[in-house]
Structure formats: C-alpha cells, structure tokens
Amino acid sequence: MLITEADIEKLATLARLEITEEERRALTPQIASIIAYVEQLNELDTSEVEPAIGGLTPEGERTPTMRDDEVRPSLGQKVALEEAPDPALGYFRVPKVL
C-alpha cells in the first residue's frame, strides 16, 4: 500500500494533530514501513477462518456477559468534574464549537 504525504495530512486532520511539513516528510516513510510490516498478515489465507471478535471462540461468544438493568451509583457532578481542565457551573467547559 502506497502511503503519500497527502495520506499523512489526512490522518493528521482526522486525529486533530497539527504537524509541520518537516514532520510530515519524516512520518511518511515511517508510517509506510509500519503498514508494510502489518501487511505481511495478508499473505496468510484466512478465507476459511471466522474472524474472532475480541479473540473469543464460538463457546466464548455464547458465554452470557450482559448485566441487568439496574442503576448503580454514579460519580456525581463534583467528582466527575474534578479532573476537568476547565469546569464551570457543573459543566465541562470547552472552546466554542458549532
């Protein structure tokens, strides 16, 4: 898979990262080599293999993992906002969006 500087630019935009032109040039071959490394997996024929979501066997998938619809204590407003960089009036305050 060919990775171009435009792909890196798009990835940066999607990830909300600001990168310099220099970084973009440096990252392009690095990302390309990471993808080439992972692409080796494509050499295996997996046409007969069911994808294992979460690494589970069919028996594992059938193991009940749901919870009952019961309300458990929440953190509450004060604790929820404790680590927020800019809480105000009980809200997370962020730079204007819209």
Added chain:
Amino acid sequence: MRNDWEAVIGLEVHAQLSTESKIFCGCSTRFGDEPNANTCPVCLGLPGALPVLNRRAVELAARAALALGLRINRRSIFARKNYFYPDLPKGYQISQYDQPFSEHGELEIMTAVRDAEGHAREWRPKKIRITRLHLEEDAGKNMHEGLPDTDRYSYVDLNRAGTPLIEIVTEPDFRSSWEAYDYVNHVRQTLRWIGASDADMEKGNLRCEANVSVRRKGEERFGTKVELKNLNSVRFMQRAIEYEIERQIGVLESGGSVVQETRLWDDRAGETRPMRSKEEAHDYRYFPEPDLPPLVVTDEFIARVRAEMPELPSARRQRFMDQYGLAFNDAAQLTTDRALADYFERAAQAANNARAAANWVRTELLRELEASKTEVESCPITPENLGALIRLIDQGRISGKQGKEVFAEMFATGKSAEEIVRQRGLEQVSDVAEIERLVEQAIAANPKQVEQYRAGKEGLLGFFVGQVMKASQGRANPKIVNELLRAKLNG
C-alpha cells in the same frame, strides 16, 4: 409537487430505549438531573473502564425489531464510530456497522394524501422496507446558549452520554413528505405501544433525519441527495421535506445542480439552510469494538420476546373495525395509544354497546381529558362507569342530553352514573301509568286547546308535551309522552 417530478426519501430514526440505566454502565438515564451527575468512568470515557451491555436494552431492541417487521441476527457485533466532538468523551461512539442487530424489515403503514390544510383523504396501505435496526449509545449534550460567555465557550453535559438508542434506517421508499410523516408516526406509536421507548420528541427521545432527492418521473437513477437535520417534530420533518423537494426541483429546473450536503430546518423561517460545518468529509473509520464480545441471541430469547409482544396497534385497529364495526378513522383514533384502546375496549364491554362507547370516548372523553390535561390512565371516570352510563341511556332511564350532564359530573367528581342520577333525581319516568296520569291532567286542564287541536291545529301537540314535561319536572320520557298524547287527543 409538480407532476413530472418524483421525490425519493429515506429516513433515519433514533429512539431512546426505556431502560433505567445506560447501555454500557449502571448510570441512571433519568432526564433533567443536574449536569454531569449521572456519569461514571465508563460513560466519561476514562482510561481502563470497560463497557458491559444492558440486557434490557437488548430485549427492548428485539421487541422493536419484531414489531417493525425486521429479522434479528443471531449474532451481531458492536463497532466504534470514530469522530471528535466535545459531547463524545471517548472519541468514538459504540454503534453497530456491518453486522447490525436486525435487518431486512418490511413494514406496512397506512398513509394518506392530504389536502391543503393537511387533512387526510383516503387512507391506503404502503409497504416500507427497513434496512436495519441497530443498537448504539447516545452522545452527551453540548450547550451553546443560556450560559455565560457562549460567544467563546460551549458547555458539555454527559448525563445523556451512553443512553441506549436504536437507529432505524429505511430504504429510500417514500415518495412524498406525507408518507414520511405517516411512517414516523407509525414507528413512534409502535415504540410507545410496546414500551420500547417513550418516543417523546420534545425531550429528544425520538429524532429523525431525512435523505431527500428528486428525479424526473420515469428516471431510474437517483438524484443527488441532501440530508435534512434539526427536525424536532414530525410536522417539522414533513414541512422540511416538502420545502426541500420544491427547492431541489427549482434548482434543477433553472438549470442548476443539487449539491450533496447537510441542511438544517429553520421552522421560523420555513426553510432549510446548509449546515455550517468545518468538516464535511465523514471518515468514521469503523472497526469492531474490542471491548465487547459479539452479541449472540438465541432462538429461545426471540421466542420469548415474541410471546410477550402485545397485540400491535395496526392489528388492534383492524380488529376494532371487524369486531365492533368501527370505521377506519374511528378505530385509528382509538388505537393511537394503548391505554386509550384498553379504555375503549373495557367501556365497550361494560356498555354492551361498542359504537356508543366509541363515540363517547372519541368525543366527550377525549375532549375532557385534553381540557384538563389528564392522561387516560388517571381518568376520573373508570371505563366500567362509562359503560354503566351508556347502559342507563340505552335503557331509556335518562335521556342522551341528561347523559352529557351526568358525564360532566362524573368527570368532575369521579362518582358513578347511578349515584349522580339518584342524587339529582334525574331518572326519566318511563312508567306508562304515571305518564298517562300526567297526560290526562294536561288534557283536562286545557279544554280550549283540546278543542282547537281537534279542529285541526296540530301544532298544539308541542304545547301539551310542554305541559306534561313541566308537570314531570322534565323527567317524563318524551317518546312515551308523545305517543300517549297523540292517542288521547286523537281518540
């Protein structure tokens, strides 16, 4: 819509499922609590927190899927939909993508052409294909106004983040705004009826989006579609689609082309406007959610959900028509709400007169409920009491006019019809001997009028009826009074 054009419309409806707790954590789904009170590491997206699926959400989604005619997949998987927005703390929404909870639905709705005032003419059935119904979590809520410095700041409340939703997507099967309107009302009514969602659009528990395009009649290809948002009521949605159809036809007829975009409905201005958006290129990079196992449902589970399903509104409407001889509009009105349908049916049984019960419920009862802002569940008149009132009228013990007065008092006081009739001494006198005595008195007291009547002045019958009614304090059965007077005067 101009005759040589055709609209092609598809709908996406999001409905909040009626659970106590969120879909992947135990936080409450209660509406109106103080901001961010109902949050925890899972719904705040704190590192290391793991989602666990709410069984009730799955049951309600299954109920909705079956009621709307979809097939439930025995195995579906959750996927991450990645995007950045302040109301989405994890940076992704847990949704479903290529293996959704249910698919391949076909739903028959009733739809009608409307006149200029929006009154329905001629209902007819139409089949709508439903592509999929899947489970997902809701995002939080961004506040852009009503708080300090909103020119610089937005405020985020994550109480709603992680609330269970179903997303219901149709094929582009609607050809008019009214078809879309009738469909959303059908879905809304059904979800409420089966208890899957309270589908309250004001609270944002039901939201819809429409994809609208137009093409010349006979054209196979679809036109460029526009996505409509900010449709805060079913009526807004209908108006927005109508506006958008005309707008697109106007653009095309003047030689322009429709731009693929998202537009917002502004009801005050009565128009759609392009959404201001920094990033239109959607690239959600869906991938399977590694923190949740596939959702496997068994045949027994589906059989149980099916067995617990109440008779659906459309089936009940048809049964009201077949069993009680009601007209479509009346049956439809009585099945808008399950509690109302139950009320009617109990009243009809108690009255042993379904048509009269239907009339009373549709007119007097709904009017009083509306005027007093009362839910039918807490109606002061029990259906059995309404049935008893109807029987009193059917037996001729009170007149229809008195019935309405008694009804008003029943609604105000919760007393039974019998009790009110007794206390107010309203009961009609239908005892022939008693009325005959009053008739004879009236004749004996007015010899001049008798003579005139017998000489041909038949209009005087009304005078005699009045005399008898007065003597009986309005309680004599007018039919019997008339018959007896005629017999005596003519004899």
